[in-house]
Amino acid sequence: MKNSFVKYFGRICFLMVLIITMAYLMPLVYKLMTEGKTNVPFILYSPDKKGFFVIDGGKFLDENRHPIAKKKFESALPLFFYSKLLKEGTMPDSVDGMAVSPVLLNTNNFNESIYPIDVDIVEKPYYLLLNCSGVNLTNAPDFYFSATSSFNVFNIKLNQTDTLLSRKMNMAAIRKGFVFPVKAVYGNKSVKMINMDGNFFVDACNNFFQIKLISDSFSVSTFPFPDSFFRISCFFNFDMRNHELLGLALTPDNQIFVLEHGTNNFIKIPIADYRPNQDVLRFSNNVNHRTFTVIGDTVITQYVYNKSFSEIARYHYPIKRYEQTVAGKIQKYVFPFEISFSSPNRLKVSPAIAFNFASYFGLNLLLSLLYYVLRRSSSGVVKAAVFVYCTGLFGFIALLVIK
Amino acid sequence: MLKGVFYKEYIKTRRTLLWMLLVLIGATFALFLFVNHEIEVKQVSFFWFQQMVSNNLFFVWMLPVFPLMAAIFGVVQFLPETIGRRFRLSLFMPENELVISFSMLGFGLLALTLLFTLQFVVFAVLFSGIITLIWLLAAAKVFVCFWLFSFATYLLIVLIFIAQKTTYRMVLAVTALVQSSILFIKPQLNIFDCLIPYAAILVMLLFFSTSFFIHHYKTGSYEL
């Protein structure tokens, strides 16, 4: 090992450390300084008025983005503001020709949001095994299970594996054609103590199963796929009080399907522009319609369907993300790349790198030339200038620090 | 040669190593007593529910101890080298100066690994009656991630001592703060897995950065 090589290598290593640190810190500080508070607009559909209404930054707007009075806004959306309207005594008896009551609305109103973090399923050592006999647990549950090459039920009260329950679970699964090892486990996102649906599994043959513990025995259900190419990449079990839908499934090609309760059928939702790893998907259920809202980078799209999933209306609401503001655009030109470890909506600690290629045609070139002019008399200046071009502002600062 | 360097580093750090071990094991025992008390009050089911579902890890509070210990160890190992520029004495020993400095760092990393491993063994033994092996292995990943970041902290502290320029020292101090801050984004089980390769790369880069500072130490930083 040549000394000179090691010293050169050491210099490169130190440069890399500085660049990594700057690529994380500088865009973060810049964003914190320039980013104002941004609330995602909230879109609601009024079956009564056959139109959309928006709450954007505390302002109440109609679908043409004209401001309207709060009272008018609330009265246009009785299914959403029913408790307030009831208090005020202005709640209508019927909406869109359908008689409504507080109990009916309460049972049918359901909202669930799916964030990119939810799609990124993390394997856990143990999963909660709740009894689905309908008993409301007052204490924390006693059973957990691990799902690998078999199911292993663990009783924490006794601090040991419950061999009997494990065997029962494995036998029940195998009897219904479950093939180990387990590929994925899905449960209820909110992890409520009352759980009627149990857990959902994808087995080694990509088949989909539901396994429920009822009293001390297991009930296993399988679900027919719409076609032989159908695969599930993610499943979200709903906790709907009206038991209409079991949950929502995503396929590897980002198609959305809902799983109907009772029929056990997967129904395709014709939404083509949803990107699970970037967008937020909001599902809401009402007494007479269902909406899917895809919150993208530049636009929020709301799709309204009736109970049989036929589209009633669709609405696009353009939004200005940080990236589209002046500060956001400057950021793209200043920092050639950014390293991030977490983001406000992706509650995840994971290093990710994003390149801003715009800077390679502007600032990087300028800095590279500036470096060449500043250090033209020193040896290896061309190599260093190329390095500055590749690493932009970070490399420029790092090289100035390390002479 | 390696024997000589390790002997010197051992003499310098033996007391620190001993009290660090005592503090780590003491903290683990304190954690054990606290968890037992929690289980008595809230029942074991609730404790498990917290660990499994709420991701409210019971050992989270003791994780900052690792980078702190690593930083202290770096100070104890390299402060005596800085006083009166004794590092020249170490470097002039008949061996390649990079081999000498890498061996000194190697000792530090080895000692910290040993210390942290002993702590984890005590942790595993004490908590074997409460948590299962599968869960312990998942927890080990969180520990390993913190260990790696602790090594990075140690190396940054060492570089601050070796660096001869105030600018370098400031840059290294900021780097140490920034890199440590990454650890406290959200300390939960499983979500640190993906940080392990990052931390490992950081440790490797910092380890080899030493050669740049040694080179700088020799080439002109020595002032009369």
Added chain:
Amino acid sequence: MAVIDVHNLSHAYNKKPVLKNVCFSVEKGRILGIIGKNGAGKSTTINVLNGFLFPNSGSVKVFGENSNELTADTRRRIGVLFEGHLLHNYMTLKEVANYTKSFFPQWDDETYNKLTLRLKLLDKQKISTLSCGQRSQVALALLLAQRAELLILDDFSMGLDPGYRRLFVETLKSYVQYHNTTVLITSHIIQDLEYLVDDILLLNKGEALFNGTLTSFMQSIARYKVLLVEPQVVNPEVLWFANDVFQVENELFILSRLALNELLGAFAALNIQVTQIKSIPMSLEDAFIGLTGKF
């Protein structure tokens, strides 16, 4: 082949030159003393020799190798005493010996024990608890026990009282003579060097004023007592041939490179009447001050 060979060594700190084209060499078995005032470039020379400083220009070879690329085998042949008897203070006497021993296969336990035993110290005693004098003896013991072929000693007399200084010099001298070791030494106490060195390198403001044997150095300048005919104040600046002038009434004490008869002529040329010029004994320190001045 010379043990140390320095050719056209130049170095500057922030463009301020500290060494200007310095050339010297040390042959095997010779003791070279580098003398010079503060800031003359002694420590810089030592740092370059140890490989702790890359010189701006010139070649510095130790045992035929570039000083900044010394191999481990060559370093094993060199013993270095850093300024202020730098030692690992947190070690005990025994530990520091064990540590150093592991790097030097030719380590001589007997020499180390002999030198440290006379200090009547315990093996368990930490170096940080020793006095400056005791520390200097431990440093010397470590150095000599290495059985090095070349010793480089940077300002060994720093902080030592006359007793310890004498002890250091005597121990070193007897060892060096017995083992035919090459030594390069610097010190601010020039009288110690007079007893020790064979050759002298005189540095002044980064330049080598003299490089030769101690005898030729002492012969290159002489101290004279000049008796003036009548008491008169002589302006030292007119005495171009005198390096150091000190006057007491009608007696002038000067240091000059001129011979006695040349000096008589020089005084006559300046129209200064003298009754007698006498050569008087001179120390190395006198010669040093004579050549470099007091400040």
